[in-house]
Amino acid sequence: MGENTSLEKATFGAGCFWHVEEEFRRVPGVVSTLAGYMGGWKEHPTYEEVCSKTTGHAEVVEVTFDPAAVTYDHLLRVFWDCHDPTQLNRQGPDIGTNYRSVIFYHSPDQERAARASLEHEQRSGRHARPIVTEIVPAATFWWAEEYHQHYLEKRGGGSCRW
Structure with missing residues (x-):
């Protein structure tokens, strides 16, 4: 990690x-x-x-990152690339508001970056349908049960991605 930096959090829901x-x-x-x-x-x-x-909850991942080593903009790129942000309240076969596409921002800077990123993504031509991703203030993060933590890593990789 970089010297004299504080860690930041980012929270994403993408299925x-x-x-x-x-x-x-x-x-x-x-x-x-x-x-x-x-x-x-x-x-x-x-x-x-x-x-x-x-x-009313979404399944999310809370990411703790070193902004001296990776930018929030880069994390947004990972977010857009790891799911289909045009699917409302679902990802592939997983259906429900708990699988919604959502960015929970932790600061005004994150909100601005997320909104600009969404606009850029919508104009990119990568999606045939409108993006339905929500951008909302972060709320209380509730830790999922232990068996969900690093689930795929514990099982030697694989994917639940459709």
């Missing part, structure tokens, strides 16, 4: 958190990744509750 966590875990400059839930009203939600679609 099943197993795949998303694996994508961000591999990025140089990312210090840690945690699977969890954000954006709902239920405190201390369980996986079963989130999957029941009654909590």
Whole structure:
């Protein structure tokens, strides 16, 4: 890590958190990744509750990164590349608001960068349909159960990506 830098957090929802966590875990400059839930009203939600679609939470990955080693803009690029941001409340066969495409920003700078990145992505011509990604303030991050943490890494790789 760079000297005299403080670590920052970024939080992304892009479908099943197993795949998303694996994508961000591999990025140089990312210090840690945690699977969890954000954006709902239920405190201390369980996986079963989130999957029941009654909590309002999205499956997310909280990324702790060293901004001297990797930029937030680079993390946004990873986010856009690891899912289809034009699918409303789903990714592939995973359906529900808990699988929504969402960027939870932790600062005004992150909000500005996320909105500019979304505009750039929409104008890029990479997507035939409009992007439906939400950009909202970060809320309480609820840590997912231990068996979800580094799920694909524990199982020797693979993917749950469709």
